[in-house]
Amino acid sequence: MNYESQLLSDSAVVIDEDESRKRRRRLLLLGGGAAVLLVTAAAWISMRGDTAATPAPVAPAPVVTVLQPGQSTVARTVTATGSLAARVDMPVGVVGEGGMVTQVLVQPGDWVRAGQVLATVERSVQTEQGRSLAAQVEVQRASAKLAQAQLDRAKALVGRGFISAADIDQRTATRDQAVAQVRVAEAQLAEQRARTGRLDIRAPAAGLVLTRSVEPGQIVQAGGNALFRMAKDGEMEMQAQVAESDLAALRAGNGAMVTPTGSAESFAGRLWQVSPIVDPQTRMGFARIAIPYHSAIRPGGFASATITSGTGNAPLLPESAVQNDEKGSYVYIVNAKDQVERRTVTVGQVSAAGVAVTSGITGAEKIVTSAAAFLTPGQKVKPEALKAS
Known part of the structure; x- marks a missing residue:
C-alpha cells in the first residue's frame, strides 16, 4: 500500500508540473499577442492623427x-571688320637716271621730313658733266664781257666819225648774242645740277617709313619698283568692310572705335569716306576710318570696328x-x-x-x-x- 501510494503521489506531481508548464506557455503567447496588437493600434492611431493634422509640404516659390x-x-552702331593701312600710302622710287645705290640712310619705322634724303645713287659722271658746263658758263660770261667792252669803246668813237652807226649796231648785236649765250650756258648747268640732284632719293612729304626694299650696291632705274613706302604724316586708317544694308546708315564724320587683332586696346577714329559702290559678289562696301598714329596700328594687320551711326531709344x-x-x-x-x-x-x-x-x-x-x-x-x-x- 505504501508503494502504490507513493507512486500515485509521484504521478500527481508530474501531472501538476505539466499543467503548470502549459499554462505558463499559454499566458506568454496571450501576452505577446496582446502587446503586438497594442503596438499596431498605437502606430495606426498615430499615423491617422499625423495625417489629419499636418498637410503635405509645398515647395516655396524662388525669389x-x-x-x-x-x-x-x-547709340546705334554698326560693327565691321577689315584691314589696316596707311591713309595716304606713298611709294618712293627713282625719279632720275638711276644707277648704283651708294647709301641708304633710313630704316622702316623712321620718321622723316619732307625732302629728306632717303638714299643716294652714284653720280661721278654727272658731277663731271656739271663741272664742264660750269666752265662753259665762265667762257660765255667772258665773251659777253668782251663784247660789252668793245661796244662801249665804239660808242665813244662815234662822235669823232671813226665808227659808223652800222658798226655800233653790229657790236650791239654781238654783245646781246654773248649775253644770251651766257644764259644758255647757265640754263644747261642748272639742268645738269637738277639731274644730279634727282639722284638723291628724297621723301615727297613728311611721314613714317613703312618699308625699304633697296640696299647699297643695288642697281636701280627710273620706272622700276618702289624702293620705299611711306605713310604721309603717319596717318593710318581701317578699311572696314560693311554690309550693303548698313552702308546707308553711315556718314562721313561718324565716330568709331577700332580694335586691332591681338590688342586689348581700342583707338578712337572717325569715318572719312563711305564707299560709293558695292561689290556685286560679296554685297559689301568699304567704310574708311581715319586713325591717329599708334605703334599698335600696323598697316596690313586686321582689326574690328564699332561705328556709331546715330542715337535712338x-x-x-x-x-x-x-x-x-x-x-x-x-x-x-x-x-x-x-x-x-x-x-x-x-x-x-x-x-x-x-x-x-x-x-x-x-x-x-x-x-x-x-x-x-x-x-x-x-x-x-x-x-x-x-x-x-
Missing part, C-alpha cells in the same frame, strides 16, 4: 530680382538678364500671375552701361535680371525689384 528698364537713349538691360541658346537671344519676364515667360529679343550695342535691346520688349515689363538660367517658362516665382546701386 528672383526683376527690373523694369523703361527706355534709354542709346531702347531698353537697356544688364548682361546677366540676356540669355542665349541655339534659338537666339531671349529674356525671362514675370507676368501678372508671377509666372515666368520667355521673350525672344534682338540685341543691339553692348557697352559698359548694359545691353541695348532693339526689339522684343518695350521696357515696361518686369525682366528677370538674376538666376534666369535656372528658371523654366510657367514657373511660379516671387519677384523682387532690383535695388539701385
Whole structure:
C-alpha cells in the first residue's frame, strides 16, 4: 500500500508540473499577442492623427530680382571688320637716271621730313658733266664781257666819225648774242645740277617709313619698283568692310572705335569716306576710318570696328538678364500671375552701361535680371525689384 501510494503521489506531481508548464506557455503567447496588437493600434492611431493634422509640404516659390528698364537713349552702331593701312600710302622710287645705290640712310619705322634724303645713287659722271658746263658758263660770261667792252669803246668813237652807226649796231648785236649765250650756258648747268640732284632719293612729304626694299650696291632705274613706302604724316586708317544694308546708315564724320587683332586696346577714329559702290559678289562696301598714329596700328594687320551711326531709344538691360541658346537671344519676364515667360529679343550695342535691346520688349515689363538660367517658362516665382546701386 505504501508503494502504490507513493507512486500515485509521484504521478500527481508530474501531472501538476505539466499543467503548470502549459499554462505558463499559454499566458506568454496571450501576452505577446496582446502587446503586438497594442503596438499596431498605437502606430495606426498615430499615423491617422499625423495625417489629419499636418498637410503635405509645398515647395516655396524662388525669389528672383526683376527690373523694369523703361527706355534709354542709346547709340546705334554698326560693327565691321577689315584691314589696316596707311591713309595716304606713298611709294618712293627713282625719279632720275638711276644707277648704283651708294647709301641708304633710313630704316622702316623712321620718321622723316619732307625732302629728306632717303638714299643716294652714284653720280661721278654727272658731277663731271656739271663741272664742264660750269666752265662753259665762265667762257660765255667772258665773251659777253668782251663784247660789252668793245661796244662801249665804239660808242665813244662815234662822235669823232671813226665808227659808223652800222658798226655800233653790229657790236650791239654781238654783245646781246654773248649775253644770251651766257644764259644758255647757265640754263644747261642748272639742268645738269637738277639731274644730279634727282639722284638723291628724297621723301615727297613728311611721314613714317613703312618699308625699304633697296640696299647699297643695288642697281636701280627710273620706272622700276618702289624702293620705299611711306605713310604721309603717319596717318593710318581701317578699311572696314560693311554690309550693303548698313552702308546707308553711315556718314562721313561718324565716330568709331577700332580694335586691332591681338590688342586689348581700342583707338578712337572717325569715318572719312563711305564707299560709293558695292561689290556685286560679296554685297559689301568699304567704310574708311581715319586713325591717329599708334605703334599698335600696323598697316596690313586686321582689326574690328564699332561705328556709331546715330542715337535712338531702347531698353537697356544688364548682361546677366540676356540669355542665349541655339534659338537666339531671349529674356525671362514675370507676368501678372508671377509666372515666368520667355521673350525672344534682338540685341543691339553692348557697352559698359548694359545691353541695348532693339526689339522684343518695350521696357515696361518686369525682366528677370538674376538666376534666369535656372528658371523654366510657367514657373511660379516671387519677384523682387532690383535695388539701385
